[in-house]
Amino acid sequence: MKPVGYFLGVVLAAAVLLGPTSVRAVDDDVSVLEQVFADAVMRIRPSIVSVSVQWKPGKERVRPSRGPVFFRRGTGPFTGVVISSDGLIITSDFNVNADAEGVTVTVPGRPTEYPAEILGRDVSRGVQLLRIEAKDLAVPTFAPDDSVKVGRWALACGVGESNGTRTHEAPSLSLGIISATERIAGRAIQIDAATNPSNYGGPLIDVEGRLVGVITPLTHSGSEEGITYYDSGVGFAVPVSDVLAQLPKLEAGKVIHAAFLGIRFDMRTVAGGAHVVAVVPGSGAEKGGIKPGDVIVEFNNEVIHTAFRLLHAIGRCRVDDVVKFKVLRDGKSMELTATLGARPERTP
Numbered sequence: 001m002k003p004v005g006y007f008l009g010v011v012l013a014a015a016v017l018l019g020p021t022s023v024r025a026v027d028d029d030v031s032v033l034e035q036v037f038a039d040a041v042m043r044i045r046p047s048i049v050s051v052s053v054q055w056k057p058g059k060e061r062v063r064p065s066r067g068p069v070f071f072r073r074g075t076g077p078f079t080g081v082v083i084s085s086d087g088l089i090i091t092s093d094f095n096v097n098a099d100a101e102g103v104t105v106t107v108p109g110r111p112t113e114y115p116a117e118i119l120g121r122d123v124s125r126g127v128q129l130l131r132i133e134a135k136d137l138a139v140p141t142f143a144p145d146d147s148v149k150v151g152r153w154a155l156a157c158g159v160g161e162s163n164g165t166r167t168h169e170a171p172s173l174s175l176g177i178i179s180a181t182e183r184i185a186g187r188a189i190q191i192d193a194a195t196n197p198s199n200y201g202g203p204l205i206d207v208e209g210r211l212v213g214v215i216t217p218l219t220h221s222g223s224e225e226g227i228t229y230y231d232s233g234v235g236f237a238v239p240v241s242d243v244l245a246q247l248p249k250l251e252a253g254k255v256i257h258a259a260f261l262g263i264r265f266d267m268r269t270v271a272g273g274a275h276v277v278a279v280v281p282g283s284g285a286e287k288g289g290i291k292p293g294d295v296i297v298e299f300n301n302e303v304i305h306t307a308f309r310l311l312h313a314i315g316r317c318r319v320d321d322v323v324k325f326k327v328l329r330d331g332k333s334m335e336l337t338a339t340l341g342a343r344p345e346r347t348p
Helices: 005-018 023-047 240-243 247-249 308-314
Strands: 049-055 078-082 086-090 100-106 111-122 127-132 155-157 171-183 188-191 204-205 211-216 235-239 264-267 274-279 295-299 323-327 330-340
Touching: 005 204, 023 078, 023 155, 023 171, 023 204, 049 086, 078 211, 086 211, 100 127, 111 247, 127 247, 155 188, 155 211, 155 235, 171 240, 171 247, 211 240, 240 247, 264 308, 274 308, 295 308
Parallel strands: none
Antiparallel strands: 049 078, 049 100, 078 086, 086 127, 100 111, 111 127, 155 171, 155 204, 171 188, 188 235, 204 211, 211 235, 264 274, 274 295, 295 323, 323 330
């Protein structure tokens, strides 16, 4: 049996070849597409949960890291997605974080509203892990990384509308495509499907209904300025494989930060490696033996042609990751290792 993606491609190709032969043919094609999307949402539907938050006193308002305006935080319903059958839920730290005093989760098809325990948080990806005391939750099928390609359909899902007491179980849906991969220094998938605080933390799926990523309001400085991109036509999702790789740390309650190496580069050099012009004292780079004048040509076995490529590769890492370098120093090749640290306060 052919996969849905193959079938969808045939339908679209046929529509192009047939052209304006008849209104009925166009209507039929639209109906087929609508059914494909509806089927995909129905597959993920049991895994989409509703999250409500009670904020600690004094934490009901938040100010982005830039600007004087304070925003009133919502209390929900927000969106989360089941990540394990025994009660682990992923959502966005824009909606739930350490400022929350209480969190409850509603699971489709279950009358009980579950109190949630706040576990670990990945600040670098803008995600928060929750745990509820529930068993046999519906875990979505995870899309493989090699299926995530520019131009493919992207369906951003969220909780449905509220009827005043509970959230309707039919998810919300916005449709778009994957417009870029490895954005935000290698951390995120970029989509043009509409995203907003209600579907932050929700699933990004493909036409098979497989979980591609978790929708988060990432910016280059992390998730704190997510309101900047709200309703701008640009959305981001953390790849599900990235979330799963950090699941043990998150489940252990750790707060994971973006990595900082501690190097300044000659950004004018566009080939031959990343040319080091300065090393931040006390940084992982200094402790690892990197010196001004070195040229970094490999990072974790990835060939580095420019400083931009190295910054991109570091962006995929977290604090405390141990990384390997190959550098050229005075014409000689050297292999070094370094432990990545946290970005110092006010470091650009």
